[in-house]
Amino acid sequence: xxxxxxxxxxxxxxxxxxxxxxxxxxxxxxxxxxxxxxxxxxxxxxxxxxxxxxxxxxxxxxxxxxxxxxxxxxxxxxxxxx
Numbered sequence: 384x385x386x387x388x389x390x391x392x393x394x395x396x397x398x399x400x401x402x403x404x405x406x407x408x409x410x411x412x413x414x415x416x417x418x419x420x421x422x423x424x425x426x427x428x429x430x431x432x433x434x435x436x437x438x439x440x441x442x443x444x445x446x447x448x449x450x451x452x453x454x455x456x457x458x459x460x461x462x463x464x465x
Contacts, residue, residue, distance in 0.1 A: 384432040384439050392430060393418045421445065 384392075391397050398411040414428070421428040426445035432438065 384430065385435055386432075389430040389432055389439070393428065 393414050395415050396411040397415075398409065418428040421443060424445055426443065428441070428443050430439050430441050432440070
C-alpha cells in the first residue's frame, strides 16, 4: 500500500484499492470502528507498508495500566445477556 492508502483505510466507508479486483462484500466500516475502539481505550490502530504489492503490517497499540485499587480492577465474570 502507499502511505496515503495506509492512512485512508481508517476512514468511514473506505475500502482498499485491491478489493475492486475481486468480489468482496462490506461497507468499509470495520477498520474505522476498530480504530475508534482502540482510541477509546487510549491506544491507536494504524497500518504501515514498505510499498505497493510488498505486504502491509497493522499495528494495534494499547496502554498498559496498572490497577491502583480494587475499584479499578475489572470483573472476570462473563457478561450476561442484556
